[in-house]
Amino acid sequence: MSLAIVPGSFDPMTLGHLELIKTVARRYDEVVVAVMVNRSKKYLFDMNTRLSIAEETVKELSNVRVIAESGLLIDLFDRLGADVVCKGWRNQHDYDYELHMADWNSSHNPRFRTEMIRAKSAVEHISSTEVRRRLMAGEPLEGIVHPDVEHLIFARFIENGGR
Ligand code: PNS
Numbered sequence: 001m002s003l004a005i006v007p008g009s010f011d012p013m014t015l016g017h018l019e020l021i022k023t024v025a026r027r028y029d030e031v032v033v034a035v036m037v038n039r040s041k042k043y044l045f046d047m048n049t050r051l052s053i054a055e056e057t058v059k060e061l062s063n064v065r066v067i068a069e070s071g072l073l074i075d076l077f078d079r080l081g082a083d084v085v086c087k088g089w090r091n092q093h094d095y096d097y098e099l100h101m102a103d104w105n106s107s108h109n110p111r112f113r114t115e116m117i118r119a120k121s122a123v124e125h126i127s128s129t130e131v132r133r134r135l136m137a138g139e140p141l142e143g144i145v146h147p148d149v150e151h152l153i154f155a156r157f158i159e160n161g162g163r
Contacts, residue, residue, distance in 0.1 A: 004028040004115075005085045007073050009128070010035050011043045012153055013054045014144055016119060016126035020088035021058055023117055028083070031064040034076060044132050049156045057146040074109035085112070090119040090127075136162075 004024050010017060010033075025031045035050050045053070047068055054066045069076050077085065085105070089095045095116065102114035126144045134141055135157050141150050 001030060002028045002084075003030045003032065003080060003082045005032050005034055005073075005077065005080065005082045007034040007036050007069070007076075007085060007087075009038050009041055009043065010050050010054050011041070011045055011128050012050060012131055012145065012149070013057045014123075014126045014128055014131055015146060016088070016090075016123040016144075018057050018146065019120055019123045020086070020117055021061065021064060024086045025061050025064050029063060031061070032080060032082070033058060033064060033066045034069040034073070035066065036069050036073065044135075044160070045153075045156055049152070053145075053149045053152060056149045056152070059148075074105050074112055077105075077109060077112055083113070084115050086115045086117055088117050088119050090124045 004027070006021055006024055008017070021031065021033060033054055035047065035054055037047070043050070051066060051068050058064045058066060073085065076082075087098045087102070089098050098114070098116055102116070105114065106112045131141060131144055131153070134144070135153070141153060145153060
């Protein structure tokens with residue numbers, strides 16, 4: 001059984017992430033989506049909210065499960081006995097950033113392997129940053145997040161005082 005991890009902040013999970021996860025779910029037997037804490041980022045949504053949005057977004061994929069992880073990715077990799085970590089990229093900036101992360105992770109765990117998957121052009125314009133921008137601007141989220149999570153995203157955003 002092959003196991004792939006798709007880690008990230010998912011603040012929040014978008015339809016771009018879902019497309020990547022679908023690709024990974026076709027390539028590997030089992031997929032673990034790890035909602036993580038990147039200490040250099042300030043999040044709009046707390047861990048529980050990011051987790052709920054991710055669970056709801058991937059609910060139709062039978063070989064995918066979502067976990068919250070507050071430790072290091074290299075440790076999670078060993079703990080799960082994973083074969084690979086899959087990361088998506090849309091542009092040069094993403095690619096350079098992910099390459100840097102992949103190098104750091106590999107230098108601390110020789111077993112660690114990263115597979116970089118290029119985003120399909122249809123979802124290239126989608127990002128968590130764009131979701132947050134639209135929320136701040138009061139614009140609809142249609143087409144960039146799963147329809148079943150729009151209400152949750154709006155509700156949490158308003159609960160947080162709209163910031
Ligand atoms: O795409 P993101 O949001 O930057 O992904 C987060 C994560 C943790 C997958 C990425 O930052 C990474 O690979 N970090 C390596 C170090 C690590 O495991 N950090 C987690 C605890 S600080």
